[in-house]
Amino acid sequence: MAADGGRLRTAQAAQACVICKTRKKRCDKSLPSCAYCTRKGLDCVYAPVPSSRNHSAPTVENPPAAPIWGARRPMNLVPSRMILSAKLPSDKTSAEALQFKNRGQVYLQVHGIIRSTGQFVDDISARYFQGFHSHLPIISRIRFYNNLITLGAAPAADFSVLLLTICLITHAPALGYQSRDGASRSVEQQSLYFTARSLCAQVQVSCPPSVPLIQAGLLLAVYEYTHGRPDDAFVTIAGSARMAYGARIHARDCHQTEMANTANHNADTELLLRTEEAANTWWGIVICERIFFSEVTVVDQPLVTLFPGRDTRLPIEPQILDQLDILDPESLPNIPVSCLTSPKVGGFSRTAQATCLLDQVFKGFETPDIDSRLLQLDRLDTNIQAFLSLAMPECQGQLGIFCAAINIAIRALFTLHWHILILHPQTVRANFKSLEEWHKRSQEALDTVTKMVVDIAETLIAASPTNTATHRIDGMPPVYPYIAHAALRHIHSSTQREDVSWLRSAQNVLQISLDKYFQRWSVNDDRT
Structure with missing residues (x-):
């Protein structure tokens, strides 16, 4: 018996239990289970009390390389509060x-x-x-x-x-x-x-x-x-x-x-x-x-996933995903991947379709016969351009949810025509054209797709200050810097040509757009 009126003392923990902390309940810290958890029949858990000694933060032996677009290499220390x-x-x-x-x-x-x-x-x-x-x-x-x-x-x-x-x-x-x-x-x-x-x-x-x-x-x-x-x-x-x-x-x-x-x-x-x-x-x-x-250094790596079949239903859009508890399952859209011309396809579904075209480009590279491969890539080029002509009006010149699909399709065109430019067989007569004709056609296609990227860059630059202070990922997908760098790569490889003066002027536009995309906004800088 204790000196406090004969009541047994109950052992107490040093801090509130996990459940009381999570639910913001007052905890009596009783051991082995607090009163609230006992009353509710819950498993009472107490987090370990951290040691009062200060431990130095471990170092990371091999920090990752700096980003390809020149951001600073981060420090290799992890703050102790995050250990x-x-x-x-x-x-x-x-x-x-x-x-x-x-x-x-x-x-x-x-x-x-x-x-x-x-x-x-x-x-x-x-x-x-x-x-x-x-x-x-x-x-x-x-x-x-x-x-x-x-x-x-x-x-x-x-x-x-x-x-x-x-x-x-x-x-x-x-x-x-x-x-x-x-x-x-x-x-x-x-x-x-x-x-x-x-x-x-x-x-x-x-x-x-x-x-x-x-x-x-x-x-x-x-x-x-x-x-x-x-x-x-x-x-x-x-x-x-x-x-x-x-x-x-x-x-x-x-x-x-x-x-x-x-x-x-x-x-x-x-x-x-x-x-x-x-x-x-x-x-x-x-x-x-x-x-x-599309961006890896070693290109002869296998993909882990298999792309869904052409009859597979497209993914559902975020606004539908967020209302599934009140929607009739029978009302969900049932549009297959292959239906490129459907007017009811949303941004995420368009992204899936653009990725399907990119996947077909990768598969086309595996065709062993060069003539057959070129014909296959030629058909894909036509399909991708048709897709872009459909998707770009949906974007309506605004930075929005269709931008991801457009950016992926553009990246597919860069990938496709760069592949054609590196082909060097002795004789190619695919579609009754020599390899030199194929190369010339790919150069023209790369000029065109670079102009498309420059147009996107100008749209990003022209955004008003009040708009650019918002979360820019809402308007531009993460793939944008990669297509901008792809366009810059084409410009740098074309500087010896006499008919590409516009490409040289486009270089500055692309660089400004990248600077704008990666600009870090501070609350103190929000003066507009």
Whole structure:
């Protein structure tokens, strides 16, 4: 008996439990379970108390190379506040323990990292869905917020990792987002990238493949690509693709069969959400892998994913993905990939179609007979130009969601005609033309596509100051710098020709557009 009226003293933890912290409840810190968790029948978990000793931050032995467009090489130190304080289990039996006991610890770590950037979870999620989501709608907004406010428990570890990669994407000046503290933010941003990549790898070891983990890997790859590291992005997207195969999100037929066997309406709605989110995520992987492959250093690498068949249904648009809980499944569009002329195709579906054309270009390169290959590429050139003539009016001269499809189609034309220019067989008579005639035709095509890129650059430069202070990724997709550099490459290779004076003047326009695209905006600079 104790001296306080005979009541037994209850051991207390040093801080509130994970669930009370997450739900912003007052915690009595009782051990082994607080009163709130005991009353609700919840698994009470206390995060480990960090040591008071100061530990030096580890160094990164091989920091990634500087981006190809000349950004500064980041520091190789990770701030100690971003170092994970707890080791995640890695044995085969740890998945369940991680899901039910350590999920709160992972979320608290992620929440602390997000706060260290000066943001809240609400900030990054709102920014993500208002910006990047329109270009790559792989995350269901409905399921995202349902997972975020899971009743009685912190979000799962894989979802917490996804939150951290969303923070990384929305924190990235190279994507056009505002930066509060100038150049120092690039160092913090690189540290955030290292931390997100490390945590993602740890959770992957302990959890089975899941859609949130696949999406997190996809966002990491996009981050690498937008920072001028397509080779790294190509490796990362391959890992996400293999996880996607492991989770079977590529097999839409399996999900449709499961939906047909579901009688409960609420369960049916949830299954529809999961199915369509998984399908869009798979499309995102297929699209990004081919975009990244256009820029890799070593071109004789295999793609991990197979492009969906021509009769496969196109992905659904973000506005539909965000309303699946109130829409009739029968009302969903059912337009196949091959239907290029349909007037009801949205921006993400156009992106999938443009990627289909790019994929056909890659496959055309594998045709062993040179004459047959040239004829095949000639037909593809016609198809891509027809696609552009259809998609560009949809953009209506504005920076918007159709820009990604246009940029990918333009990149496909650069890829196609550069390939023709490097062919050097002794005799080529494909379509009754010599190789010299094919080369001349490709030079003219590259002149034309470069003019298209210059027109896009002028549109970006002409944007008013009030418009350019907004999140520029809403208007220009991450692939834009690559097509601008492709146009510059063509200009540099054409400087010896006498009829290309306009190309020399275009060089300045392209460079200004790139500077404008990568310009970091500061709140203090917003004077307009």
